[in-house]
Amino acid sequence: MSFVTSLSGLKAAQTDLSVISNNIANSNSNGFKRSRAIFGDVFAASPTQTTSKLTGQGVRLNTVSQQFTQGTLQTTDRTLDLAIAGDGFFTVRSDSADAETTFTRNGAFSVNTDREVVDTLGNRVQLLPTDGAGNVTGTTSADLINFVLPEADPADPAALLANISIGNDGIITATFTNGNQQELGALALAGFAATEGLRPVGDAQWQSTGDSGEPTFNRAGEGALGSVRSGSLETANIDITEELVSLISAQRNFQANAQAIETANTLTQTIINLQI
Incomplete structure (x- = not known):
């Protein structure tokens, strides 16, 4: 389960990086309006389960929202x-x-x-x-x-x-x-x-x-x-400083989820070796 959860986080971070990269690429495009990726958590439980003992199952993309604020x-x-x-x-x-x-x-x-x-x-x-x-x-x-x-x-x-x-x-x-x-x-x-x-x-x-x-x-x-x-x-309603900070944050999220997948893989391999 941790592998699937981290994989959803990896995909979300990749989408976030794509949206931010598109904003930065169009910083010189007249009339361009920046976008922002909005995510939501994934949680599932059956009627008989106690939710206080369950964890979430990852993240999903809800929408890519356009920001129609005034440009300079x-x-x-x-x-x-x-x-x-x-x-x-x-x-x-x-x-x-x-x-x-x-x-x-x-x-x-x-x-x-x-x-x-x-x-x-x-x-x-x-x-x-x-x-x-x-x-x-x-x-x-x-x-x-x-x-x-x-x-x-x-x-x-x-x-x-x-x-x-x-x-x-x-x-x-x-x-x-x-x-x-x-x-x-x-x-x-x-x-x-x-x-x-x-x-x-x-x-x-x-x-x-x-x-x-x-x-x-x-x-x-x-x-x-x-x-x-x-x-x-x-001009485009892009604040390069804000976009670069968001880019760094998205990159850290991507790296953290990639590390979580690697950790889950290591634990799975250890369990398989114990069984052997």
Whole structure:
């Protein structure tokens, strides 16, 4: 029994090491959220047994919990580098046939040849429509529109796009060479009832699940959603010192369980030799 108990501890320590190693490896990944392995003890007894005379049977992995705490905002002075100060996710859609929607905290956006604003994977950033006063006119999935930069002023084709500005409320305004301005919409930020239930799909992107609940869309600053910071990126919420301390602890646990297995093996071999 001690061999099986120590083996479960060895596997648990190995899982802990894997989770911590992944955190450290992604310390430079924008928008990355660290994970933490959560374990529980294993105990079994029949109704006729006295539990005061029984020992546990090891440990098991309950879950790998994602930690959606705020990462540090790093200034870049680039307009399309965006970060969220607070809760919420940017909404992006792939250009595939199914137009899959994912959510990200990595706001390193750029413009493609079709003048669409896209993320590092080429997914198109989504906006919510607004009226002239900056009020969002639709907050459902069907209302989402692609973030596309106009080439010229719709009222004056000779006036080209000069620059764009993105406010803390996520409202995007285009300014043209003739001085006219056009409101393009508001960044579609998504919130979830249970953020920890999101499914990670890599590259600091997540999908909604039954555990997370359906996304609710709105502009920045509405409800529990945070504000948008243009010219900044959110770094990984990794504290290297904390991760290294956790790594040392996990390593000690691994070594202790390996030593327990070796001890159990030695005792078993001694008993076999006595019988011979």
